Every structure is written in C-alpha cells, then in structure tokens.
Amino acid sequence: MAAPLDFEAPIIEIENKIAEIKNMSSLSDSDMQREVDSLQKRLERVKANIYQRLTPSQKLMVARHPERPYTLDFIKLMFTDFLELHGDRLFRDDQALVCGIANFNDSPVMVIGHQKGRNTKENIRRNFGMASPEGYRKAQRMFDLAERFNRPIITFVDTPGAYPGIEAEERGQAEAIAKSLMMMAELTVPMITVITGEGGSGGALAIAMGNRVLMLEHSTYSVISPEGCASILWKDASYAGRAAEALKLTAQDLKELEVIDEIVNEPLGGAHRNHHQIAHNLKTAIARHLKEIKSLAPKQIFEQRYDKFRNMGVFAE
Amino acid sequence: MGITDFLLEKITKVSSQKKDMKENIWSKCSGCGEISYRQEIEDNYQCCPKCDFHFPVSAMQKIDYIIDPHTFVEFDTGIRSLDPLKFKDSKKYPDRIKAAVKKMDMNDAFVGGMAKINGREINIGGIEFGFLGGSMGSVVGEKITRLVENAIKNHRHVITISCSGGARMQESILSLMQMAKTSAALAKLRMEGLGHISLLTDPTTGGVTASYAMLGDVIMAEPKALICFAGPRVIEQTIRQKLPEGFQRSEFLLEHGMVDIVSHRKRWRKDITRVLDFFGYN
Numbered sequence A: 001m002a003a004p005l006d007f008e009a010p011i012i013e014i015e016n017k018i019a020e021i022k023n024m025s026s027l028s029d030s031d032m033q034r035e036v037d038s039l040q041k042r043l044e045r046v047k048a049n050i051y052q053r054l055t056p057s058q059k060l061m062v063a064r065h066p067e068r069p070y071t072l073d074f075i076k077l078m079f080t081d082f083l084e085l086h087g088d089r090l091f092r093d094d095q096a097l098v099c100g101i102a103n104f105n106d107s108p109v110m111v112i113g114h115q116k117g118r119n120t121k122e123n124i125r126r127n128f129g130m131a132s133p134e135g136y137r138k139a140q141r142m143f144d145l146a147e148r149f150n151r152p153i154i155t156f157v158d159t160p161g162a163y164p165g166i167e168a169e170e171r172g173q174a175e176a177i178a179k180s181l182m183m184m185a186e187l188t189v190p191m192i193t194v195i196t197g198e199g200g201s202g203g204a205l206a207i208a209m210g211n212r213v214l215m216l217e218h219s220t221y222s223v224i225s226p227e228g229c230a231s232i233l234w235k236d237a238s239y240a241g242r243a244a245e246a247l248k249l250t251a252q253d254l255k256e257l258e259v260i261d262e263i264v265n266e267p268l269g270g271a272h273r274n275h276h277q278i279a280h281n282l283k284t285a286i287a288r289h290l291k292e293i294k295s296l297a298p299k300q301i302f303e304q305r306y307d308k309f310r311n312m313g314v315f316a317e
Numbered sequence B: 001m002g003i004t005d006f007l008l009e010k011i012t013k014v015s016s017q018k019k020d021m022k023e024n025i026w027s028k029c030s031g032c033g034e035i036s037y038r039q040e041i042e043d044n045y046q047c048c049p050k051c052d053f054h055f056p057v058s059a060m061q062k063i064d065y066i067i068d069p070h071t072f073v074e075f076d077t078g079i080r081s082l083d084p085l086k087f088k089d090s091k092k093y094p095d096r097i098k099a100a101v102k103k104m105d106m107n108d109a110f111v112g113g114m115a116k117i118n119g120r121e122i123n124i125g126g127i128e129f130g131f132l133g134g135s136m137g138s139v140v141g142e143k144i145t146r147l148v149e150n151a152i153k154n155h156r157h158v159i160t161i162s163c164s165g166g167a168r169m170q171e172s173i174l175s176l177m178q179m180a181k182t183s184a185a186l187a188k189l190r191m192e193g194l195g196h197i198s199l200l201t202d203p204t205t206g207g208v209t210a211s212y213a214m215l216g217d218v219i220m221a222e223p224k225a226l227i228c229f230a231g232p233r234v235i236e237q238t239i240r241q242k243l244p245e246g247f248q249r250s251e252f253l254l255e256h257g258m259v260d261i262v263s264h265r266k267r268w269r270k271d272i273t274r275v276l277d278f279f280g281y282n
Ligand SMILES: [Zn+2]
Pocket: B029, B030, B031, B032, B033, B034, B048, B049, B050, B051, B052, B053
C-alpha cells in the first residue's frame, strides 16, 4: 500500500506477519490456519481499536489517503454506462472535476465529482483535485442539463479546495463558485451530495448543495484546511493538529451540528481497504435518499433545499 | 435661534474642540504620501484630493453616501453571535466577539435595513470591516438573507456593500454554509424579478466574494480595491513567485470582465440611481 499512515503501524505489522506465516512452508496446513485465524482476530481488534478513536488529524490523513476511492472509482462501482461529458464551452476541459451521465439502478442520472490522481503524473493532470473556474462552469452546464431533462444529480466531493492560482483568479474563481451556488439553489430536480474525502471550503461547497448531504465515516468538511487555519490564527502551520480539533471538521462533528444528514459507515480500517464495501454501503444510502426526494413535487424539491440551507447557522436574538 | 446665537454657539463649540482639531486637521494619504486638510478629504468623500485614494470608512458611512439623508431604518439589530464550536485559538471566540462589540458598538459585522434613494424604497446593507475583519459568520449570513427576504416581501431591489476578509474561521462549517444560504436567497430574489446591485469595497475576499458579492446583477467596485477569492499571500505561497502590480485590484477585475463599473465614492449614488432606474420600480 502506498504511503502507510503512521498510526496504522500496528495494523501493518500484523498484516505483514500474516503474510509471512502464509509463506512459511515449514508449518503444517492446520497449524498455519490456526495461527492465521488468531492473528486475523487480533488484526480486527486492533483495527477497530485504532479506527474508532481516530483524532481529527488522523481522520484527515485517512480522508487524504492516496488509495481512497475517488469519483471515477465510485462511478465504476455504483453506476452503469457512464458517459463522460467534457468542457465548459468557454475555455477548456478542467480534469480536476469530472461530469457525465450514467445509470443508477437503471435510471439516468447526472454525476459530478472532484477527481484526484493517484500518482504525480495523474495529479498534474487532475491538479490534485483542485478545480479551476472552468471546472465549476462545466458543472453549471451539467446542472442545467439535469434540470432541463428532469434527471437527478449525484455529486462526489473530494478536494483540498478551489485552485488558488493567477489564472484561476483572472478567470473569476469567485464568480464561478458563486454562480454554482445560485444555480444549485434554483434546481427543481433531486440532488444528493456525498463528501467522500476532503471537503475543502468553497471549492467543495460549489458542488455540494444537495437536498441530502452525506459524509463517509472518515471524511472531513471545513471552511479552511487546518494548515491554512493554523497559519492564520496561530501564525504557525505546525499548529494544524490543534486547528483540526478546533474546526470540528469530522463527519461526526458535522452530524452533531446538523449540517449533514447521514454518516455512511466505512469498512473497518477505512474505505481505502475495501472499495467494493464502501461503494455498496454508499449505493444503498444514496438509493434510499433519492427515493425520498423523488417522491416530492419539483417545487417541493426546490423548497426543501432552500429551507435546509436557509436554516443553517447558530445565533442568538 | 437667531443667526448670531447660532454662530456664537458654533464658535464656542469649535474652540472647545480646538485641541482635538489641531491633531486632526491634517491627514497623510497612504496612497500618495501627500498631506491634505482633513476637511478637504472629508468633502471629497474621504478620498485624497490629490490622488483619489479611498480612505477606509465604516459600512454606515458608505450607506449614507448612497441613500437620501435620514431615511435609513435598520433591521435586526439584536442578532448576536454564539460559539457553537467552542472555538479557541490564542483567544476564545466569545472574547474576540466581546472585544469587537465594545470597539465597534455594534452586535456583529453587518448593518442593513431599508432606506430611500430619490424617494424610492430599497433595501441596503453593508459589511463592517472593523468588526473581526468583516468576516461572514452565522449572524452576517442571517442578516444578509433576511435583508433579501424582506426585499422580496416588500418588492424592493437590494444593494449590498461588501468589505470582508472572508469566512469567519471560528464558525468553520457554519460560516461556509452562509455562502450557500445568501446565494439561495438571491436566487429567490432573481425569480421574483428584483435586482441586486453589489458594491465591492476594499477588501472583498474569500467566501464573501465567492457567494452573494459576485451575484450582483450589476457589480460595482471602489477604485483600487482588493477583490479576490484566494488572497495574494496564499497565491504567492502556492506558485512561489511574486504577483504583478495591480493584480486582483478593481481595475484588473474590470479588465478581465469580472465587474461592470469601477466607481469613485462620489459617483456611487449617481451610478446606483441609473441602475435602479433601469431596474424600474412599482
Ligand atoms: Zn493621495
């Protein structure tokens, strides 16, 4: 596995031991099996122990894990007949954000999601999942298509944030995000959003105004990265750990704050260990929410989304 | 009161303020470095008479430059911030709020209400930068949303004046959600056939720019204001090079097609009137 997480050391150690025993020809089959079974049990205990107590910083590491399933992985595992649609018709095709039509349980839907790369070459092409204005304007075209042909939208969020670069600013990153927010607010078709990895600020929100917002168990969602927050408020990026605590960015925190609707359980030891399992769990959850929203009239779908975001915020009066 | 009495009173007032005035009679411009009479700057809408550098002014002052005198009726003055995240960095969030309330004599960073422009009713509000850098938390988001919803109810156009460091980090995700909330309210305003004029002043950044502020039907910018999504420092760190002069300033945005007008403070009322006339009233 690429770049193992330091807190996973006890897990990796047992996993290696199991592999080692399996290679030992000196042991009889039954001895080996007994040994492996007992180690397997220990492994599950250790995994459970570690993964039930992840700190916010550790969750962020899981959310950023290079083997974590990305949008195209989810599309492959949960949808059929995906046809990618490209380009914003203004400037270029931003590959940090993928869009397309697909079938979900045999019904046509629009799929939109950030796309990270698994190696340097891919990441250059995908810009580490940081979309430019072109990406958000491509998504706007898709919102419009879905609305006109009355198809639900499913979005997958996994980005460090919208790209902070010269060209992105010149071409109106702020306007692109703002316009996306307004367009999502206007939709009368069902929209389900899943935060699958990192929900990084405005760049995440720009495709995240679902009638339902779900989060994978170890995903995160916040207004700024802990590193960015630490360098502004503590004037020192090495305080990222404390910023991660303070920002309340875990799925569990956000459920408590009533910003999200549901937490989707990950397989023990994180989604990166079993793509099929997480895709199965997620597909079940999306299908249930989609059915609920589909039962509403278009006007109600619009109002439900409006009220949902209208009521966010905590203040006294 | 007769004219003599009036003058006498004025003279007494002036002499009692003399010490005060001596200190405040001159101001140095941070744009060109020239020194001007305070009064001359004030008469020029708090802009340098030599280079037109716009000195920072309060949100209420900006509103006053635009509306008919004494027509402003403020909404929702009682909304206050809480601390849902129990946020603490070097200071506790409630302590930061308390200090800002005391310093600015307002409950949070937004002042909004109804007013008249040439006798016609509009809803207008602005972000106060002096209050925690004009950051948008739950209160700012709620007040903007109510300003828009009230405009829909009363069939009025909306003018927003932005001046903000962006999101209020101490409210993390709740702050982010204000971007969605304010943008959704403007979507409704648009559906009702009502207009939104967005005036961007120095600085307008981050989550404020990337939500309601860039959703003006007409977008105006104060000259030389910093207007951006990602701040210059963040970009410099990302690309590891210095940014060109004038990057992300109003004139740069105008050139790149991101704002409609760069408008000097003394023209705000006039330009806004023209746009409102185009929107029409009923
Ligand atoms: Zn000057």
